[in-house]
Amino acid sequence: MASIVIAQTTVDDETKAYEIARGAVEARLTAGVQIDARMTSFYWWKDAVQHEREYRLSFKTTEEKIAALRAWVHEQHPYEVPQWIVLPTAGSSEEYLAWVVKETTTE
Structure with a gap:
């Protein structure tokens, strides 16, 4: 039996978040995507602590679709x-x- 997984990514541009969310649903790689309100992320990058205002995307999909969704999201x-x-x-x-x-x- 299939099971549901939630996959998450972040982007710093609201328009890009909407494009990725809509495109993933249109491609039927996810049943739905939630975009969380803008948040601040702190992280290490290039040997320094960075921070960005970002949007979290949460994709609701199946285990069977997760590899294809990952590949598609990473391309976008x-x-x-x-x-x-x-x-x-x-x-x-x-x-x-x-x-x-x-x-x-x-199908």
Whole structure:
């Protein structure tokens, strides 16, 4: 049986966040994407602590689609090393799982 995963990335441009979100849904690689309100991220990059205002994108997809989604998002992503975190889910309803599977099926 399929299971749902949540994949996350961040981008520093709101328009780019919308483009990636919409494109991933249109490509049926994810059933839906949530874009969190602008936040501040601190991180190490090029031997210094950096900070950016960013938007977090959370993709709801299946384990079967995660590799294709990752490849697609990385092609679209403006960062040299995009954040890519995949979180398992537990206790998802059968109805929600069925919806995610249906919306990520291209047949």
